[in-house]
Each structure stands twice: as C-alpha cells, then as structure tokens.
Amino acid sequence: MKDIQVKKLIEAEKKRQKKVINLIASENYVSKDVLEALGSELTNKYAEGYPGRRYYGGNEIIDKTETLCIKRALELFKLDPNEWHANVQPLSGSPANLAVYTALSGSRTQSASGSGTFKIMGMKLDHGGHLTHGHKVSASGKFWTQVPYGLDATTETINYDQLMELAMNEKPAVVVSGYTAYPRIIDWIGMKEVANAAGALLMVDMSHIAGLVAGGAYPSPFPYADIVTTTTHKTLRGPRAAIVFARKDKRDKAGNPMELDKKIDKAVFPGLQGGPHANQIAAVAVALKEAAAPAFKKYAFQIVKNARVLADELHRRGWRLISGGTDSHLILVDTWNNGKKNSQGAGGISGKEASDRLEKAGIIVNKNTIPFDIRSPADPSGIRLGTAAETTRGRKEKDFKMIAKKIDGILGSQ
Ligand SMILES: Cc1ncc(COP(=O)(O)O)c(C=O)c1O
Known part of the structure; x- marks a missing residue:
C-alpha cells in the first residue's frame, strides 16, 4: 500500500487486535479468504x-x-x-x-x-x-x-x-x-x-x-x-x-x-x-x-462451552450474572450489585469503570445496562462478555478459567 498513513493505521489496528483478549460479544475474526x-x-x-x-x-x-x-x-x-x-x-x-x-x-x-x-x-x-x-x-x-x-x-x-x-x-x-x-x-x-x-x-x-x-x-x-x-x-x-x-x-x-x-x-x-x-x-x-463446514459445528459448540466455563468461574468467585448464567456465547455481569462492596459500601463498580479497568489490562469488553438498570447507558451497572472471538483464536475451557481469574482480580480489587 502506497498510502503510508493509512497503512500504518491498519498495521497498528492489526497489532492491537493480536495483543488483546477480545470479549466483545458482537465481534469476531474473519478468515483470510x-x-x-x-x-x-x-x-x-x-x-x-x-x-x-x-x-x-x-x-x-x-x-x-x-x-x-x-x-x-x-x-x-x-x-x-x-x-x-x-x-x-x-x-x-x-x-x-x-x-x-x-x-x-x-x-x-x-x-x-x-x-x-x-x-x-x-x-x-x-x-x-x-x-x-x-x-x-x-x-x-x-x-x-x-x-x-x-x-x-x-x-x-x-x-x-x-x-x-x-x-x-x-x-x-x-x-x-x-x-x-x-x-x-x-x-x-x-x-x-x-x-x-x-x-x-x-x-x-x-x-x-x-x-x-x-x-x-x-x-x-x-x-x-x-x-x-x-x-x-x-x-x-x-x-x-x-x-x-x-x-x-x-x-x-x-x-x-x-x-x-x-x-x-x-x-x-x-x-x-x-x-x-x-x-x-x-x-x-x-x-x-x-x-x-464440519469444523464450524465444533467451533459453535466450543463457543458455548467456553461461555459456560467463564460464567461458572465468575459466579463461583462471587459475581452476580444476569439470569444466573448463559446458554449461548454471551454473559451479562452485574458489576454494580456484585456482593463485593466498594469502600463506601455502596455497591461494586460501574460498568464503565469495569470496562476501563479491564481495557488497561488488555481485556476488551463493553459496558452494558442490566435489566431494570438504575444507572444510565453511558455509565451502566454491568458489562457484557462474549466468547466467539477468542474461540476463533483457539481458546478453550482452561483459557477461559484463566480469563475469569484475571477479570476477578482486576475488578475485585478496590
Ligand atoms: C440483535 C442486533 N440486531 C441488529 C444489530 C445491528 O447491526 P449493525 O451494527 O450491523 O447495524 C445488532 C448490533 O449489535 C444486534 O445486536
């Protein structure tokens, strides 16, 4: 590509995508084809x-x-x-x-x-x-x-x-x-x-x-x-x-x-x-x-298995999940009413703060409202996690156990 400015931006985004753990539920990585x-x-x-x-x-x-x-x-x-x-x-x-x-x-x-x-x-x-x-x-x-x-x-x-x-x-x-x-x-x-x-x-x-x-x-x-x-x-x-x-x-x-x-x-x-x-x-x-292709069938089932492990591990560590868990690729975590009170005893952290903290540690999620949310969509009570993108990169249950541990460490500390 002759346009060096755009080329550099594309290269930088490619690098960013490789570097992070992507838990955005609506994203994925397409094939070269x-x-x-x-x-x-x-x-x-x-x-x-x-x-x-x-x-x-x-x-x-x-x-x-x-x-x-x-x-x-x-x-x-x-x-x-x-x-x-x-x-x-x-x-x-x-x-x-x-x-x-x-x-x-x-x-x-x-x-x-x-x-x-x-x-x-x-x-x-x-x-x-x-x-x-x-x-x-x-x-x-x-x-x-x-x-x-x-x-x-x-x-x-x-x-x-x-x-x-x-x-x-x-x-x-x-x-x-x-x-x-x-x-x-x-x-x-x-x-x-x-x-x-x-x-x-x-x-x-x-x-x-x-x-x-x-x-x-x-x-x-x-x-x-x-x-x-x-x-x-x-x-x-x-x-x-x-x-x-x-x-x-x-x-x-x-x-x-x-x-x-x-x-x-x-x-x-x-x-x-x-x-x-x-x-x-x-x-x-x-x-x-x-x-x-048959490989995609395996992929689809692995996405759900990974999401279940991520949900179970977060739940086990005390996080409140909307509806108690997941049957799909997606998990909604209530970060505000999570049972892990903040220093004022007023609840946990907002979805925005959770998302910002995770991003600093290389885990990309999106802040999300939860049902009957008392907070605003710009700074809601939860985060949404998804497993499709990281499953494309070959991550399995053991990797999602580690990811849950990391998330808990980052969000659970005051
Ligand atoms: C259920 C649902 N429908 C429609 C859309 C809109 O898709 P797009 O962003 O491609 O316009 C989305 C996007 O996240 C979605 O989650």
Missing part, C-alpha cells in the same frame, strides 16, 4: 437491482456472485427455496431491520386491529433489546410505535405469559425476538404463540446467535418465524453485512398472499439502498461456506 473477497475488484461494480434484473450493464459475474450467496444462505440454515427467500444486499443489521418494517408498514399487515399505527413489539434496550427493535432514538422508534417488553424481574428471563398479555392488549403488527444482550435460549414456540395470538408476524433478529444456529449449538428460529434477519459478522464470523430471510407462502388473515419476499426486496432496493456492495456479498458467500 473473507478478507480477500472484501478487498477484491468486485467493489468497483454498480449493480442496482437483483440478479437478472439490474439497472446497469456488465453484471453477469455479479449476478452469479449474488445468486451463489443466496443459495448458500438458504442451504446453511436448511431452508427450502420454495418456502424461503433470502435478500443478501442489506449493508448491515440496522438497515436490514429497517427494511423489514418499511416492507411491512406499507402493507395490509399494518395493524392486526385495523388501526393506522404500525406497532413493533420489541424488547426494551436495558433488558437486552436492540435500538432497531423500536427504541425511540432509532428510526424504528421515530417512524413507528414501539410496544416495549422486558424481562421477568425475578428470573431475569423472558416471561411468555406476560408477553402474551401485552400482545393481546396492544395487537402489534410484528413481534420482534432475538436480542443484543440476552444470554439464554429463547423459546421460539412460546414467541410464535404470542405473535399468533395477537395476529402479528414473528420477526426473529438472530444477529447474535446466527453462528450458533448454523452450527447446531442453539435452536433454529426458522420453523417458527415469518421473517428472520441477521448480521453476518458476529458469531457467524463473516464480513460486516446482513441477510433478511422471509417466508414466501405467508398469507394474511383473509387468506391473501402477503408476498413478504417481494415487499422486502423492494424495501431494500429501491426503498432504502442503492447499489449493493458486491465485494461484501462475495465475502458473505465465503463465510457461509466456511460456516457449513
């Missing part, structure tokens, strides 16, 4: 439209690339192409979710109750939901109305009866499940029952768990969901991008075809995006092939 596809000449091409229906000439190869990516996406999650459609053009997770609401809100599904308000029933931010699940600072909450739900105060897990009652009262158009900071297995059947009872669609945002689902280490939402969105760069270990899957055969209450596939395609392009990023789509295709 994924990087090669991302940095390829495919970035030079404009390809507005879809395979076989482009607004620019010269798209023979791009058509093949996108078609291959779609095929691999459907195969990886064991979906019948007659039943499921995949759109691989969303640039990232947030635009993918926005595309779904854009597609649905202009349709007959606007509201099951027949009123004009398009309601998105989504998990509150401090309980583990994502901004794009209807939070007011995101476009999803500015353009549409969130019906917020939270976790059970005692178990810190989803209470499906509470959700059912809320859904029946509010009649949302769409129920969103799949979260940013929820460590447990989601009962997809329970979520489907909630959506069905309210006459709503079930949209699952499996961004965090997609790699676990692909590897068989977490239950698949596909048998129950109407729409599934996912980023490709978290546990799935691909480039930064997203996919929207939609059922082709969904009908509304009157029996009319909802054409979710066509509506979502239109919402992505021309609704929200222009030319797709063909290099990114090629890199997604590479990652999907990697995720279909």
Whole structure:
C-alpha cells in the first residue's frame, strides 16, 4: 500500500487486535479468504437491482456472485427455496431491520386491529433489546410505535405469559425476538404463540446467535418465524453485512398472499439502498461456506462451552450474572450489585469503570445496562462478555478459567 498513513493505521489496528483478549460479544475474526473477497475488484461494480434484473450493464459475474450467496444462505440454515427467500444486499443489521418494517408498514399487515399505527413489539434496550427493535432514538422508534417488553424481574428471563398479555392488549403488527444482550435460549414456540395470538408476524433478529444456529449449538428460529434477519459478522464470523430471510407462502388473515419476499426486496432496493456492495456479498458467500463446514459445528459448540466455563468461574468467585448464567456465547455481569462492596459500601463498580479497568489490562469488553438498570447507558451497572472471538483464536475451557481469574482480580480489587 502506497498510502503510508493509512497503512500504518491498519498495521497498528492489526497489532492491537493480536495483543488483546477480545470479549466483545458482537465481534469476531474473519478468515483470510473473507478478507480477500472484501478487498477484491468486485467493489468497483454498480449493480442496482437483483440478479437478472439490474439497472446497469456488465453484471453477469455479479449476478452469479449474488445468486451463489443466496443459495448458500438458504442451504446453511436448511431452508427450502420454495418456502424461503433470502435478500443478501442489506449493508448491515440496522438497515436490514429497517427494511423489514418499511416492507411491512406499507402493507395490509399494518395493524392486526385495523388501526393506522404500525406497532413493533420489541424488547426494551436495558433488558437486552436492540435500538432497531423500536427504541425511540432509532428510526424504528421515530417512524413507528414501539410496544416495549422486558424481562421477568425475578428470573431475569423472558416471561411468555406476560408477553402474551401485552400482545393481546396492544395487537402489534410484528413481534420482534432475538436480542443484543440476552444470554439464554429463547423459546421460539412460546414467541410464535404470542405473535399468533395477537395476529402479528414473528420477526426473529438472530444477529447474535446466527453462528450458533448454523452450527447446531442453539435452536433454529426458522420453523417458527415469518421473517428472520441477521448480521453476518458476529458469531457467524463473516464480513460486516446482513441477510433478511422471509417466508414466501405467508398469507394474511383473509387468506391473501402477503408476498413478504417481494415487499422486502423492494424495501431494500429501491426503498432504502442503492447499489449493493458486491465485494461484501462475495465475502458473505465465503463465510457461509466456511460456516457449513464440519469444523464450524465444533467451533459453535466450543463457543458455548467456553461461555459456560467463564460464567461458572465468575459466579463461583462471587459475581452476580444476569439470569444466573448463559446458554449461548454471551454473559451479562452485574458489576454494580456484585456482593463485593466498594469502600463506601455502596455497591461494586460501574460498568464503565469495569470496562476501563479491564481495557488497561488488555481485556476488551463493553459496558452494558442490566435489566431494570438504575444507572444510565453511558455509565451502566454491568458489562457484557462474549466468547466467539477468542474461540476463533483457539481458546478453550482452561483459557477461559484463566480469563475469569484475571477479570476477578482486576475488578475485585478496590
Ligand atoms: C440483535 C442486533 N440486531 C441488529 C444489530 C445491528 O447491526 P449493525 O451494527 O450491523 O447495524 C445488532 C448490533 O449489535 C444486534 O445486536
């Protein structure tokens, strides 16, 4: 690279990534092949439209690339192409979710109750939901109305009866499940029952768990969901991008075809995006092939084993974990009410202080709100830990025992 300034920055970031222990639950390390596809000449091409229906000439190869990516996406999650459609053009997770609401809100599904308000029933931010699940600072909450739900105060897990009652009262158009900071297995059947009872669609945002689902280490939402969105760069270990899957055969209450596939395609392009990023789509295709290999299955199970060890070791050392533990790649630690009182006896340390202290010692995490948090998102009560990135680097249970010991040493001291 001739640009020395940028080259130096890239080298410095590569070095930083190698040096630290990365416990950011939404990050991972992609393969050289994924990087090669991302940095390829495919970035030079404009390809507005879809395979076989482009607004620019010269798209023979791009058509093949996108078609291959779609095929691999459907195969990886064991979906019948007659039943499921995949759109691989969303640039990232947030635009993918926005595309779904854009597609649905202009349709007959606007509201099951027949009123004009398009309601998105989504998990509150401090309980583990994502901004794009209807939070007011995101476009999803500015353009549409969130019906917020939270976790059970005692178990810190989803209470499906509470959700059912809320859904029946509010009649949302769409129920969103799949979260940013929820460590447990989601009962997809329970979520489907909630959506069905309210006459709503079930949209699952499996961004965090997609790699676990692909590897068989977490239950698949596909048998129950109407729409599934996912980023490709978290546990799935691909480039930064997203996919929207939609059922082709969904009908509304009157029996009319909802054409979710066509509506979502239109919402992505021309609704929200222009030319797709063909290099990114090629890199997604590479990652999907990697995720279909037997080694990835092992990887997915190892992520969960590592997370369980990390959770158990922290718990054993006196740390309060939200919901008591984990079934996935992710752990939420309550650093504020941890039973290890600070010098004022007022609790532990804030999530920000915990994150800062760990970073100084080379362990990278993110501060995170906990359910019913009394503190602000800028300085919340907890930290979120994830095991996907370090599992990619070959770390196993014994390594995570050491990591737990280190974390306890750094955060436990006054
Ligand atoms: C559940 C969930 N959905 C969507 C997103 C948004 O993805 P992106 O940052 O690619 O826009 C995230 C990001 O962390 C997420 O956790």
